[in-house]
């Protein structure tokens with residue numbers, strides 16, 4: 001199963017959700033920005049690279065949410081909790097982004113594989129830091 005990494009970009013009690021534009025079946029659905037791990041790169045490095053490419057900002061990985069979820073039969077999703085360390089996220093590949101608080105996580109139509117991560121994320125967003 002090829003690894004796909006998503007980033008839960010957390011700031012001020014909110015997480016950034018991004019709306020996909022492709023493929024047609026996933027257009028309009030929301031996800032954690034990220035993508036496929038390439039070659040020999042580590043999952044942490046893949047998250048940092050994908051966020052730079054997709055949102056033009058620098059992040060650092062804090063930890064990984066529990067679990068790994070199959071995406072179809074070929075890929076599997078893990079999600080890192082990350083912080084922005086430089087720049088501001090500006091979507092280059094998504095057509096919208098939203099900062100969601102814990103109680104707003106269910107307001108968007110997440111891709112199916114992302115949903116199992118939302119409970120842990122909700123709890124994390126509720127802890128003041």
Ligand SMILES: Nc1nc2c([nH]c(=O)n2[C@H]2C[C@H](O)[C@@H](COP(=O)(O)OP(=O)(O)OP(=O)(O)O)O2)c(=O)[nH]1
Nearest residue numbers: 004005006031032033034035036071077111113114
């Ligand atoms: N990035 C991302 N992809 C997800 C999530 N949930 C989920 O099911 N996926 C799926 C959608 C895609 O089938 C696959 C990741 O593809 P992608 O298009 O984001 O990856 P990539 O940027 O490396 O793309 P590519 O150049 O190979 O097209 O995983 C998620 O939260 N984030």
